[in-house]
Amino acid sequence: MSEASRPRDAFLEELRWRGFFQQCTDEAGLADLLARETVTAYIGFDPTADSLHVGSMLPIMGLVHLQRHGHKPIAIAGGGTAMVGDPSGKTELRQLLTVEQIEANLRGIKAQLARFVDFGEPGLADLPHGPVVQAGPDNRGILLNNADWLADKNYIEFLRDVGRHFSVNQMLARDSVKTRLEVGLSFIEFNYMILQAYDFYVLNRDHGCRLQMGGNDQWGNICSGVDLCRRLNQQEVYGLTFPLLATATGAKMGKTAAGAVWISPERTSPYDFFQYWVNVDDRDVSRFLRLYTLLDRERIEELEALEGADIREAKRALARAATALVHGPEAADAAAKAAVALFVGGGDESTVPGTAIDPGRLAGAGLELLEALTETGLCKSKGEARRLVRQGGVKVNDAVVADETRRLTASDVADGRIRLQLGKKRHHHLVPREAP
RNA sequence: GGGGGGGUUCCCGAGUGGACAAAGGGAACAGACUGUAAAUCUGUCGGCGAACGCCUUCGGUGGUUCGAAUCCACCCCCCCCCA
Structure with a gap:
């Protein structure tokens, strides 16, 4: 991309007005770098589940903006670091995942990331639409698994090469560690920041990565990586964090x-x-x-x-x-x-979540409503379902159900479905369909 | 390894032999009010049951007792201090 088409800090400016910018290790330095060249930047994602959720959308959008501004994103699926568990922002020891779980999770997450970032691999995304960004040849994304360079690491060697650059004093001073000191922190978690720093080092060495982004709870880990790159690669690299979002009512995002x-x-x-x-x-x-x-x-x-x-x-x-x-x-x-x-009323309800049921169950006396509510997962127990009915919170085909012994029969089916409503806004359809 | 303090229902946190499915708060859910918002008020908030009630739960396993979240023994886990 030419100098003219890349305003000095258009990327940073966009992050700022959109509210992505929390803090940066060296704002002026990073702005200069972004103006000079196509910058490779990375964000790590934890494969703690086989899907990302809204909470991870913020960093994903960070990568999207990066790529839209012509820079090159790297997404790390933390298959290696997931083996250890990040203590940052957690109040207690995280449950360690098995290797199998992590691998299954990685597959799901990779496909999802490919919806947002153009990795230049058409087969990767499982989405009906393409990635939201189209990349040019020099800023296609890279998707990596840090297990590739962490898994086979020899402990003694790692300690000598990497560990000696870490000051325990400094590690203890990190917020992520300090807050855990009171409730307890296992040694394995304590090591997490070293591994993450090592990721940055490897990416800098092998991919010329110059920037790591992440949630503000990653600040300590990111700074550790910046230090390590300076020591081992004599490279000036940067860190930038996004705010940790809570909703207006203080709940965790998503x-x-x-x-x-x-x-x-x-x-x-x-x-x-x-x-x-x-x-x-x-x-x-x-x-x-x-x-x-x-x-x-x-x-x-x-x-x-x-x-x-x-x-x-x-x-x-x-x-x-x-x-x-x-x-x-x-x-x-x-x-x-x-x-x-x-x-509002009228119109197409075909995408309202629904559950198929065997039409035979609606025959004769029919299916107990309470049972239908628990079977569809709308209520956890019949007790909860009963409570809801008693409180006037259940509607069948828009009519409030007063009778908790209400049964659903074929005569409740209209337009090929029975419409269930819980409270004011949870809707679900029961669709009679022969089981395969 | 020694000494001390803990592990209670989704979370925090009371409860130290019966009245305990277990105070209180938060979260959540329903109703009223609204704008598919917030705030507020009311109700609900282990499972089964129309209900009397029955069953399961207070880290684990045994025991004492008519009766245990509460007492005893052993075990597991966490925190603090000392080594």
Whole structure:
């Protein structure tokens, strides 16, 4: 990319106005570097599950912006470091994963990352739409597993080559360690920052990586890596962190009562994903528009100007854009339509989450409603389902159910489905279908 | 290795022989109010059951007792101090 088309710190500027910028090891130095050349930067992702969730979307978007500005992203799936467990931001010892779990998780995560970043490998992504960024030949992304260079490391050798550059005094002073000192920190976790620093060193050495980004809880680990690169490679490298997000009510980003909001459509349906964004707190809309969509600044500011009930329009735009990023524009449209159908009335409800049931169970006396509610996972137990009914929180085909012994029969089926509603906004369809 | 303090229901945290499915708070859920928001108010918040009730739970395993989250023994785990 030519000098002219790369304003001095367009990337940093975008991170700043969008709210990605928390702190940087050397802002001026990094800005100069970004202006001079195509910079290779990396972010690590923990394969703690087979899918990423909304919480990981922030760093992912960091890579997206990086690549959009012509720089080269590296995503590390931490197959090696996951063996150890990062103590940062955790209050207690993390459960160690087995090698098999980690490998299975890596496969899922890699495919998801490829939805966002162009790794130049067409077969990689499992998404219907392409990566949201199109890269040129010099800034295609790289996807690596740090197990490749960590797994076979010899302990003694590692201690001598890498360990001697670490000061325990300094490690103890890191916030990530300090906060854990009171509740306990195992030696294996204590080592995590060394491994992460080593990642940075390897990436710098082998891929010319000059920047590591991550959540602010990674600051200590990132600084360790910057130091290590300086010592071992005599290279000036940089670190930049994103803020740790909480919602306006103080909850962790991307968590709902039902658990995390996942990127995988199997774990969180596109409809539920869309609803997550529609239901965010008013106070979060502006930040989220900036962080989780690629809408341009002008459009976002327009949406931010909305007040009162009109904020819902901004939420819909947010939901539409975020869902389109993760599940593709078609899925986003379908989810939006389903939402209109359910909350406004009329229209296409086909993407409302549903469960197939054997039509035979609706014959005769039919199926107990309470049972249907637990079987579909809408309620954890029949007790909970019963409670809901007693409180007037259950509707079948838009009619409040007063009778907790209510049974569902074939006569409840309309348009090929029985429509269940819990509370004001949880919708689910029961679809009679022969089991295969 | 020695001494001290702990492990309670989703989380925090009371409870030290029966009235305990276990105070209180938070989270969560439902209802009212609203804008599929927030705040507020009300209710619910282990499982089964229409209900009387029954069953499972207080780190683990045994024991004492008519009866144990509460007492005893051993074990596991965590924190602090000393070595």
